[in-house]
Amino acid sequence: MSSVPPEGAIGAKLLVSGRRVVRVAIEPRKMLRLGAILVGRPAGEALGTLPHLFSLCGTAQLQAGLEAVERACGISVAPAQRGARRVLLLAETVLEHAQRLLIDWPPLVGLDPNLAEAKALRQALTGLRGLMGPEAPWAQPGGVPLAIDHDALEARLSEALAILRRAVYGPQWEEGGDFGQWVNSQATLPARLLYVMAERGWSDLGKSEVAPMGEFAADELARRLEEDADGAYARAPDWQGQVYETGPIARLAVHPVIMGLRAKIGNGAALRLVARMIELTRRMRDLIAMAPGLEHDTPAPARLGSGSGLAMVEAARGRLAHRVELADGVVTRWQILAPTEWNFHPQGAFAKGVLGLEAGPDLETRARLIGTAIDPCVALEVTIEAADA
Amino acid sequence: MCLAVPSEVLECDGAMATVESFGVRRQVSLMLMAEPVAVGDFLLIQAGGFALEKVDRETALATQALMAEALALEPAAS
Known part of the structure; x- marks a missing residue:
């Protein structure tokens, strides 16, 4: 059974060599x-x-x-x-x-x-x-009675x-x-x-x-x-x-x-x-x-063309x-x-932000903090591998 | 795109619940829920693993059906 939540997740694989993240592979959601x-x-x-x-x-x-x-x-x-x-x-x-x-x-x-x-x-x-x-729906072109x-x-x-x-x-x-x-x-x-x-x-x-x-x-x-x-x-x-x-x-x-x-x-x-x-x-x-x-309003029904x-x-x-x-x-x-x-584009703020991070036991936490700071709307799955593996 | 997949509560112990949607089970926190949660309820889950709100069964099933329709359009996983 898949462990990926149904709304999808962004995968970020950090490749480490010489104690630095040298490459980042983003698996888009x-x-x-x-x-x-x-x-x-x-x-x-x-x-x-x-x-x-x-x-x-x-x-x-x-x-x-x-x-x-x-x-x-x-x-x-x-x-x-x-x-x-x-x-x-x-x-x-x-x-x-x-x-x-x-x-x-x-x-x-x-x-x-x-x-x-x-x-x-x-x-x-x-x-x-x-x-x-109305509590719902507000999905009316032209507006809803306010x-x-x-x-x-x-x-x-x-x-x-x-x-x-x-x-x-x-x-x-x-x-x-x-x-x-x-x-x-x-x-x-x-x-x-x-x-x-x-x-x-x-x-x-x-x-x-x-x-x-x-x-x-x-x-x-x-x-x-x-x-x-x-x-x-x-x-x-x-x-x-x-x-x-x-x-x-x-x-x-x-x-x-x-x-x-x-x-x-x-x-x-x-x-x-x-x-x-x-x-x-x-x-x-x-x-x-x-x-x-904010004011009351009664919009006329809109015609969709x-x-x-x-x-x-x-x-x-x-x-x-x-x-x-x-x-x-x-x-x-x-x-x-x-x-x-x-x-979270492969060349975007997250990928470029984690590139060059120093390796260490808290690398995953630091990468997650960068991800949270940039704020994806789905889960971010960080994995770390040796670049020459 | 902040998709919100309605997930059905399978088990519930007050602060945490086990929920399922599309065959995926997960543990979620109920600490942000304003109303009591029971087995069989449908919840919306935030990316961080917190249930945020209840949705009525009819809406939840209709939303899941729409998502299933979109999933069926996906090419088979490679």
């Missing part, structure tokens, strides 16, 4: 042909399946799919709908980042995860859809902020403040994580020359996907011949703290953790600022693209380009 099973279905029905298939980042996946369908059919979306979608995406990003910081990273440096606070945050930030309109329960929404966000303040930020955290003082305080698990990584000399672990992803011209990406008949591009993408890193570190590439730290320690594990902290702080602030302005559309959404892990082709409202093609295919 097996990509289920999900696009193919959406073909032949009415677009609304296909959209309805997305949150079930991708429940863990379902908001980003659904929004990318919805926007692609809306573009294909020229459906305009009211600002009220855009605002509601934005709030849901912000909440998903905050929760995903916090889960990485409170659950996934700590055990890799010998610390206990903070499951109680992660669970409390999850309870505060999931199910917000039900406070803004009836915002402002009091309940604000109570949930206040609760989330209180949890973040005590479990993630701590008293000394400030987005652009004295970052060293915050680390030395070790007042929260993320601060302690950085402290322990520095103690072990792991702050620059996984640094590489892989550049942060910038803006893409949508037309050009649409063309690359349109020409991608066998799915090879979606499995191993490039942009004008280069592989880029996507995610918080790329979105904050021009943030002064990130620029300063990058110049000092490179784009290693510590920088990735700080980028996630800064982004989490900003997204939570945006969430609290946006929520009171024919055409093609591409949408890009910044999901927690990085840029996610969906491209659809429709004929009379029925799906004739559906393509998904996920951030993991950039970051």
Whole structure:
């Protein structure tokens, strides 16, 4: 019986020679042909399946799919709908980042995860859809009837902020403040994580020359996907011949703290953790600022026609693209380009980050820490072999 | 792509459960679950091995059927 979980896993074989990792063989995850099973279905029905298939980042996946369908059919979306979608995406990003910081990273440096606070945050930030309109489905092009329960929404966000303040930020955290003082305080698990990584000399672990992803011209990406008949591009993408890193570190590439730290320690594990902290702080602030302005809306039913559309959404892990082709409202093609295919590309941030690591008993742990810092959406299986074996 | 495969609970001891999907069994932590879990429930599992939420049986089976359809399109494993 296979031990590989059904959602797939990324295999990373590190080949060691002369006490260094000299080669990295990435076995990309097996990509289920999900696009193919959406073909032949009415677009609304296909959209309805997305949150079930991708429940863990379902908001980003659904929004990318919805926007692609809306573009294909020229459906305009009211600002009220855009605002509601934005709030849901912000909440998903905050929760995903916090889960990485409170659950996934700590055990890799010998610390206990903070499951109680992660669970409390999850309870505060999931199910917000039900406070803004119908609990399900939100898979309607043009939007859903919105009836915002402002009091309940604000109570949930206040609760989330209180949890973040005590479990993630701590008293000394400030987005652009004295970052060293915050680390030395070790007042929260993320601060302690950085402290322990520095103690072990792991702050620059996984640094590489892989550049942060910038803006893409949508037309050009649409063309690359349109020409991608066998799915090879979606499995191993490039942009004008280069592989880029996507995610918080790329979105904050021009943030002064990130620029300063990058110049000092490179784009290693510590920088990735700080980028996630800064982004989490900003997204939570945006969430609290946006929520009171959400408005009721009753959209007219949208008519689905024919055409093609591409949408890009910044999901927690990085840029996610969906491209659809429709004929009379029925799906004739559906393509998904996920951030993991950039970051775990054979020439991407993870592969380049583990190359050159010093061999030793904790090599697997260090490779896993680099993987977790870059954040795959599936399990990462690390194996180590002698290069001449 | 953050696929979430609904997994059926076979055994459950409070903090941990044994779940199965597509013939693969695994141990998952229930520490993040907000509601009680029983044998026969379907759960969504995060890559780190934590169950995150329950899905109703009908939705779980429909999602598994879609995934099985996608798996059937894959070329035979080499």
